[in-house]
Every structure is written in structure tokens, then in C-alpha cells.
Amino acid sequence: MLTSLFQGTTIPVLEQVINFAQTRHNVLAGNVANIDTPGYRMRDLSPEMFQARLKSAIDQRDAIHGIMPAASPGGVTQNPVSRVGDSLVDLLHHDDSNGSLEDQVTSIAKNELQHNTALAIMVSQFQLLQAAISEKA
Amino acid sequence: MFTAIDVSTSGLVAQRARINTIAGNLANLSTTHNELGETKPYQPRYVTFQTDSSVGGAQGTAGVRVDSVEISNADPVWKYQPGHPDAIKQGEHEGYVAYPSIDMTMEMVDAIEASRAYEANLGVIQVSKSINAQSLKIVA
Numbered sequence: 001m002l003t004s005l006f007q008g009t010t011i012p013v014l015e016q017v018i019n020f021a022q023t024r025h026n027v028l029a030g031n032v033a034n035i036d037t038p039g040y041r042m043r044d045l046s047p048e049m050f051q052a053r054l055k056s057a058i059d060q061r062d063a064i065h066g067i068m069p070a071a072s073p074g075g076v077t078q079n080p081v082s083r084v085g086d087s088l089v090d091l092l093h094h095d096d097s098n099g100s101l102e103d104q105v106t107s108i109a110k111n112e113l114q115h116n117t118a119l120a121i122m123v124s125q126f127q128l129l130q131a132a133i134s135e136k137a
Numbered sequence: 138m139f140t141a142i143d144v145s146t147s148g149l150v151a152q153r154a155r156i157n158t159i160a161g162n163l164a165n166l167s168t169t170h171n172e173l174g175e176t177k178p179y180q181p182r183y184v185t186f187q188t189d190s191s192v193g194g195a196q197g198t199a200g201v202r203v204d205s206v207e208i209s210n211a212d213p214v215w216k217y218q219p220g221h222p223d224a225i226k227q228g229e230h231e232g233y234v235a236y237p238s239i240d241m242t243m244e245m246v247d248a249i250e251a252s253r254a255y256e257a258n259l260g261v262i263q264v265s266k267s268i269n270a271q272s273l274k275i276v277a
Contacts, residue, residue, distance in 0.1 A: 100150050100153070102146050102149040102150050102153065103146060103150065106142055106143070106146040106262070109142065109262070109266060110139050110142060113266070113269050113270075113273075116270075116273060117273055117276070120273055120276050121276055124276060
């Protein structure tokens, strides 16, 4: 029941974005920790790859359920959006060129903003649902 | 969306490279041997910058990157030190030692300038981040 309640919203999509941002933050934090480690190769998760997968997953979901599914009538089919999590395991290894602290910290700042944006939208979605449930604004 | 932050970051990286060369120049102020141990005064390094349109080029802004590290071949500074092991044994500069031609004052001024430029880029990043945080308030 809850699954179909959330399927009409963007919450599953935002959940993936937040998951990705948190995982990428861990990877980038590891790079900063190892900034002086000899022979260390910078790691990263590709936001482009993630976004491409997320887009195709959303397209797939819309093809199955329609743009705004009111409620899935039959049993719950597997949600294509949940499979986007696969991109969390695609670790990119940079070439052995000089990794600079500034670039890493900037990536972290941009990632943080992406995370906070998704979170803010998610919070307002929950507030809308809350308002609908309690029948008051 | 993050053009300004990327451009400022390229500035940070470039200014750090400049500070690194200045640190090397000042550290080698009195160096009279090269890496191989031969008697050759250190030649100061200076970075040159180049606009980098691969950073944020779409919006008419350009980042910066280090173009090259130039090695100065200015004449050495001669000091009369006949007892020094590196003193020239014969010829015009007999008894003189060749020291690197590095002006400490100039290097320090350059270091301060690079440091201020670094701070300025950091400041712009702060402003960009705060603009982004402000836009977020539209949704929440």
C-alpha cells in the first residue's frame, strides 16, 4: 500500500539521488584522506552515468505506469527506479595524473548541493503527503 | 549550473602552482649545485598562465590553467668568495662564486600576490555556494 502511495510521487527518484550523493561523498572523502598517499589513484563515481541511468529508469517507469500512476491495480511490479542503485558500484579510477585537493573539495561542495537540493524537494513532498493524510495544511 | 565554482577552482589550482614555484625559488636562494651535484647555480622557475575555455566556456567565461613553467636563464649573481669550494679557479671570474639570480623581495611580493589571488578565488566560491543555497530556498 505504501509502495503505491509513494509511486505517484518523485520520492523513489529522490531517494536514489540522495543515496548516490552520499556514496559519492564517501568516495571523495577517501580521496582527500589519501591526498598525500604515494601511488594512490583518485576514485570517483560518475554523476553523468548515474543521471543517464536514472533518466532511462524514469522513462521505463513512465512506460509501465503512465506519467502519474494513481495506484497500480495489479500486484506491485518491480520498480525500475530501484535498479539505479547499480551505479553505486561503478568506481572510476582516474589516470595517474596529479590530483589536486582543490578539485576534490570542489567536487564535494557540488555533491553536497545536489544532495541538499534532493533532500529539500523530498521534505516538501513528505509535507504534501502529510497535509493530505491529516486533511489540514 | 556550477560554472562559477569550476572557474574559481581552476584559479585556486593555478595560484597554488605559482606559490609552489615561488617556494622552490626561495628555498634555492643560495643553491650552487644542480641535481647531479655539478657546480651550476639554481635557475629560478616562473609559471605562465593561460585561459582555459574547457572550464565553463559555454557561458563566455574562461578558467585558467598553468601553461608552462619557464626556467629563467638570467646571469648568475657573482660573489667574491675565494675560499669557497665552488669558486671559479681561473679566468674573468677567478675567486667568484655564481649564485642564483633570485630577488628575495620580488619573490615575497609575488607570494603575497598569489596568496591574495587564492583568497579571492575562495571568496568567489563562497559567494557562488551561498547563491546556490539561496536558490534552494525557493523549494524549501
